Amino acid sequence: MDKLKSDWKASAPFVFCDIGPLGDSGALMMDAFVKYTQALEDVVLTKLPELLRSASRVLDEAQDVKNYAEPQFERLDVISKGKAVMAFSFNMKTITKIPSFIEGKLKTFQAEMEEIKDAVETLKANMPRVKTDGAACAAKKIGKPVECHRNAYGPIKYTRQQRVEWENYMQVRALRKGIKFNPENYPTTDMIADPPK
Numbered sequence: 697m698d699k700l701k702s703d704w705k706a707s708a709p710f711v712f713c714d715i716g717p718l719g720d721s722g723a724l725m726m727d728a729f730v731k732y733t734q735a736l737e738d739v740v741l742t743k744l745p746e747l748l749r750s751a752s753r754v755l756d757e758a759q760d761v762k763n764y765a766e767p768q769f770e771r772l773d774v775i776s777k778g779k780a781v782m783a784f785s786f787n788m789k790t791i792t793k794i795p796s797f798i799e800g801k802l803k804t805f806q807a808e809m810e811e812i813k814d815a816v817e818t819l820k821a822n823m824p825r826v827k828t829d830g831a832a833c834a835a836k837k838i839g840k841p842v843e844c845h846r847n848a849y850g851p852i853k854y855t856r857q858q859r860v861e862w863e864n865y866m867q868v869r870a871l872r873k874g875i876k877f878n879p880e881n882y883p884t885t886d887m888i889a890d891p892p893k
Contacts, residue, residue: 702823708737710816733812740809744802751794758791804872851886859887 702713709730762784769780819826825848833844845852854862863879870877 702820704816704820708733710813711819736805736809736812740802740805744798744805748795748798748802751791751798754791754794758788804874807872853886853888855888855890857890859884 702711704711710733713726769777772780829844829848833839833847836847838844838847842852863877866877866879
């Protein structure tokens with residue numbers, strides 16, 4: 697583990713670790729992380745902002761189409777005019793929702809990007825300890841992150857109130873990411889009693 701080399705970057709993937717000593721699975725994980733963070737950065741910095749600009753232009757162009765189509769509209773019979781008004785109204789109502797939808801997704805992806813940056817900064821600050829603890833876990837053939845954490849720091853003790861706060865945070869995070877969070881998947885084996893008030 698102490699042979700791992702890290703290269704810290706200002707842009708995605710923010711860190712690149714030469715994890716060859718961890719074998720094929722380590723290389724696959726690093727490759728997936730690099731591809732994911734680079735794609736996420738491209739979406740946040742390039743693709744969604746351009747899509748948002750395009751969606752805003754569509755709103756302007758839709759209004760222009762209405763102005764351009766007025767002479768043709770006047771030549772329609774009453775039923776055709778009614779259908780045209782209904783179709784135009786429905787389309788405008790739908791089109792006006794597009795920019796806010798894109799903005800919402802952009803904020804979600806930006807939050808994801810910030811979470812990754814924070815995690816990488818924490819990793820960078822704690823890298824000497826991570827290498828030492830990782831080597832100790834590897835020597836004991838401990839492969840799961842939670843078990844390695846327990847090996848390094850002992851049980852993860854928390855009170856019921858801390859558990860409730862964590863579950864609430866994870867629910868909000870899951871909603872923001874559009875995923876499901878089930879607290880039942882996380883056992884409460886290290887929960888301790890709340891301190892007396």
